Amino acid sequence: MDVQAVEQVLRKQGCALTPQRRAVLRFLDGNLEHPSAGQVFDAVTAALPSTSRPVSSRATIYNTLALLEQIGAVRVLRGTDGEMRYDPNTTPHHHRCCDVCGRLEDVPAEAVTLLLDGRPAVGEVRFTGRCPACTTA
Amino acid sequence: MDVQAVEQVLRKQGCALTPQRRAVLRFLDGNLEHPSAGQVFDAVTAALPSTSRPVSSRATIYNTLALLEQIGAVRVLRGTDGEMRYDPNTTPHHHRCCDVCGRLEDVPAEAVTLLLDGRPAVGEVRFTGRCPACTTA
DNA sequence: CTATATGCAAAATTTTTGCATCGTT
């Protein structure tokens, strides 16, 4: 996801570049943590100047995330814990989901292609297991 | 999942074999649809004699399903739609999740082992795509 | 200025919890 490109697409579609949308874009850009909608909301709330009070609302965050999905700026995933997760990395790649804490980690497309004997996988492949943190515990 | 075996385990643990639990077992046995908790509730409600009225409650269904998971009688999955899904097939196998309708289909363990060049996969592997019904539409 | 987005509040879903009552063992 490239912030510049997304803003251009939004402009072209006649969508307003509100501070809330900008804050969502800034938080998501380069974010590898697959944040949930709640986490996006918290981040936006923290990022926007608290002087101009309302800051944001959950509805706005969901609206914005749905919009970003529509224009292909984010991939929407759902973790084991049932929360929606948002991935700004829209290039082909896969995920591993921790059985214990629900954390989603990236699995490079090439790694799966190797497993598949050279043929790239169609769609997302989701592996389960334990993330490093939960393996130690 | 074998109903006889599960009932024996429950008895051995001092768990009561209530009509509700029996109904859940009967509905799940051999079920390949990966039903949600709500679907299990509906099925149990329909299956139990409506003459003895209370029939069942959602809390009981969740209790029972959690119990069955604890004793390893069912595998708990979560579909794209965020609902919990219950799979009475506890033998090693994988799933394909429909992007459109959320339906979960079985993928034999051997199919994935083949893809992996003879090495069986660890954990569940989840593929995405479209189920036959949603491919036609 | 006009169309659009925002924030609030409330609804809809799914799952969890507390407690009195009922049923299995």
Added chain:
DNA sequence: AACGATGCAAAAATTTTGCATATAG
């Protein structure tokens, strides 16, 4: 008879929706 399970109702948590107001272009 005793202990555990049930059903109800209400609480949590996440996501969706309706509407008046505020704001970006």
